[in-house]
Amino acid sequence: YKVSGDSFYMQDGKAVLPLGTLTVEETKAPNGYLLDGAYMQAGDKSEQIKGLYVTQITEDGDLAVLSGSNQFSVSDKVIRGGVKIQKRDLETSDTKPQGSATLKDTAFDIISLNDNSVLVEGKLYKKNEVVKTIHTDLEGVASTSADLLPYGNFRIVESEAPDGYLTDGAKPIDFTITENGKIVDLTDEAHSIYNQIKRGDIEGVKIGAGTHKRLADVPFRITSKTTGENHVVVTDDNGQFSTSSEWASHKHNTNAGKTSEDGVWFGTSEPDDSKGALPYDTYIIEELRSDSNKGFELIPPFEIVVSRNNLVIDLGTLTDEYEKEISIHTTATSKDGEKTILAGKEITIVDTVKLDGLTKGTKYQLKG
Template sequence: MVLKRSYQTLLLFTSVLLFVMSFLIPLNQASAEVINRERYQIDWAYSPQYGKDVRTELLKNASGQIAYCLVYGLKSPNGEDLPEAGKADDVSYRVLMNGYPQKTPESLGVSNWQEAHYATQLALWNALGQISVDELQFKNAAVEKAAKNIIHAANQSQDTQDVWMSVIPTDKQEAQLNGEYFETTTYNVQTNAKKGTFHVEMTNAPQGTRIVTEQGEVKETFQLGEKFRIQVPKSSKSSELSLKIVSNLTNIHAIVYKGTSTIQDATVLLERSTEQVSTDLQVFWKANGALKVMKVDESKKPLPGAVFEIANSNQQGMGTITADKNGIAEMGNLELGTYTVKEVKAPIGYVLDATPKPFEVKTGEVAVVEMKNVQIKGNIEIKKVSDTGKILPGVEFTVFTPEGKAVTKVTTNQEGIAKVHSLPFGKYYFQETKGLEGYLLNQTKYPFEVKEHNQTLTFEVKNDQVKGNVQLVKVDEDGKTKLEGAVCILADEKGKKISEHKTDKNGLIKIDNIPFGKYQFIEKTSPAGYVLVKDPIPFSITENGKTIELVAKNTKIKGSIEITKVDVADGNNKLPGAEFTIYNEQGQEVVKGKTNEQGIAKFEKLPAGKYTYKETFAPEGYLINEETFSFEIKTDGEIIKHVVADQKKEVPPTPETPQPEQPEQPQPEQLKPQPEKPQTPQVIEKPVPTPEKPQHIVKQPQPMKEQPKKVESHLPTTGGKAENPYWKWIGVTFVVLGSILAVYAVRKRKNQKV
């Protein structure tokens, strides 16, 4: 009885509370609902508290929606028209949302709707504190488990019957130009409503402003879950608008129907709609245009670094912009109107173009202005001259970059001028790459810089002429003796005299700094005692500083002397066997020789100079001529002829005929005539003095040596008479007879001794 009385008190308090809330919580409409019941067999749980099985019935409203009892122990409605009494609390709401029929029997783990319904009713009474599920004695484990699962899910849930709505984003948005409209970002309406619609209300929106879906479809009413954007026509001036979201949201509520003192209250999950209005949201846009300047050269190559000044139609400066590495300079947020852009700083290496260029700014558009610059180009002029100022045509120059890359080549004209036109701005150097014959290649690098447009830089470049040296050494035939005193003319290749020079004591002529070209030495005066060289000695100067070494040989002047030995009494009587010795100017013996059978002694190839000779051995029967004779060899090949006469000796008595007693000492050999082979003059190897080395003479090479002719073997006739050939034969006969007699006498004597 005490428990029953407590239950009645709680029920009374709940009823009063629901009655008061019905006045405080406004509903869209106040209505009544007919609740009917259906019974089914239930014996699945026993309540020790109440001492009986816990039973319930299936309640439905007129629409067939399932209702649940809110007060345990009272009768279930059965056809009564119960008034709507507001909403149940969120605890009951969460139980119903996690029970049957929101969840299927299968999802609740039971086999049929009856078990699902029974488990949901037990969970609801448990939430209201009218029955403790934990104290019940279950006869159906599946029902027990389902009831406890519903209770657990409800306790974990944060769901509420209150409907809320929010709009994202909430901050002020800038509409960006997109095509023909300024367009906002996407707006999203968020809510816990199960379904609903909304529309957008705007304030200060320009004409033509529209609301579109994400796909760009224009709409006025949107379903929950749809996103939208605001689009403002780009022709609109810069401004802003406000908007708000008005929604009609539908959610499930646990609606309570009020019973009587004997009929319990019931609750049904029903959809109810409410209107929600968001706070005002702000949108702004800037109806400006922009400028894009494209800086290029004549070939459309982008040029960085140019600076531009922007001015409006009132010549008011709007600022400056600089071209980037791509040659682009930009300025945004320009109001509609006409402007000018002017270059105030040109790109490096280009001519400034200060002409203002007009352009028009339109809403949302970029005015593009292309501005060209002409590259700074300059010229160079190179004048090529020799070190003496002579104009040099045909010299090649090459212009290089500082890195050594060839840019162009140019050659000097007949005036010695080389011109290079239209060299682009920058640093360069030029260098001679092909010189002129006879001149040194000038390897100097001449740097220059093109900085001003159309400026011509002038240069004068000099070339040093190739100059060399020549050294001429005069030697004799053996190449050892240096010849002093030779006079040589230095002439050009055509024989034109340039200068005259004489060999020194070393036989040397040395001339320095002779310009490039072909030359020749012409011997004007030979060294003393030598033959003049008639053939020119050519040479060429082709390398700078090089010394040409020439050796020129002179042949000694050589002559001959022929000495004819005659009888002083008879000049026609030539005397063989006379010996003559030649002496040089210093009295040194040079050579000696004898007259041949014609009475002639020849001395050939005597070097030029003064000589003496004298007879050093007289022919047999003649007195030696003690006189010293002089002669001089002056001309090459000269032959000097002298005649020297000898006087006969007095004739001694005729010798007795040898006695036969002395045949052992016959001298037949002495009576024989002299051999036919003439004596060869012997050259004494003492040097003939020369002006350089008077004490030395070089012996002539063997192939040049000539043998003197044979000297006559017969004895000269004395007394100035010609020899009689009959007397020869008579004498020979006597000698032979004498010899025979002597031999006979000797043999006879030997025979007598025997």
């Protein structure tokens, strides 16, 4: 359209330019493009003209002569931006993982939702194709460069969950690139992508050696090697214990650790009976001394790993051996080893003490 100057002369419904000097300039770029950096090329010439293109229409007898070309191509730069996404724990909404899980190395696919092909890193992609895959760092953040994605609509879809997490809860997020050099920030709680931590349970049976008597009311401490969080479970009348909600609701006297009916739950989220009590982690299982296992040697602490979701780890039968009775024997001899010692003013008696039933590695105190 005409910006300034004489009115166009119309002939056969078409605008006819008058004689004189003309300038051609792009004043507004179309949606998705930048005016800054635009250039024109006249006809088949390779010269790039930035700003105004000046031409003239002169009279040559009965003819009007145009200096230069009457065909132009205009090239505009595409608006480009980027995106940044945050991974969070579904239960806690936190950017820190539970247990020994991690938010690092989550894989996100960026998918084009545009009807026209888009150019990303020198390659054209059609609608619904993955244009880029990005991965999270230790903080659970993944980001592109500020000029990776062209103007348009895109979707982020999680393609691979981090260690310790399920893809459950990970919903796609749509976003739009509209400003040049701007990274679309999707790190707030409303736009982050969430994952469910893997959870499991343990169970076992406690008996005494010899008679294989089932030991009731024996406490076991369960401790997370990562966080140090620990809770106690107690055996029932049959010597059985479990952290499963089918055994005792996680919500019933949560972590009281007094009876076999008290529920167990690790983590800061609200107890949920549809999930296991123990998040993805390594745990130390330790039998505690009580009246029920008096006279028995406690089993040494051991470790278990919760790495599969909704799996109840069967610890089997945990057997306490009877404590060994410690006996003491003394033998008095002369310094020559004779058992018969003659009376005298000064004599030397060697008293040899022998202890049976001691356990290697255990400290004892002997008092005379």
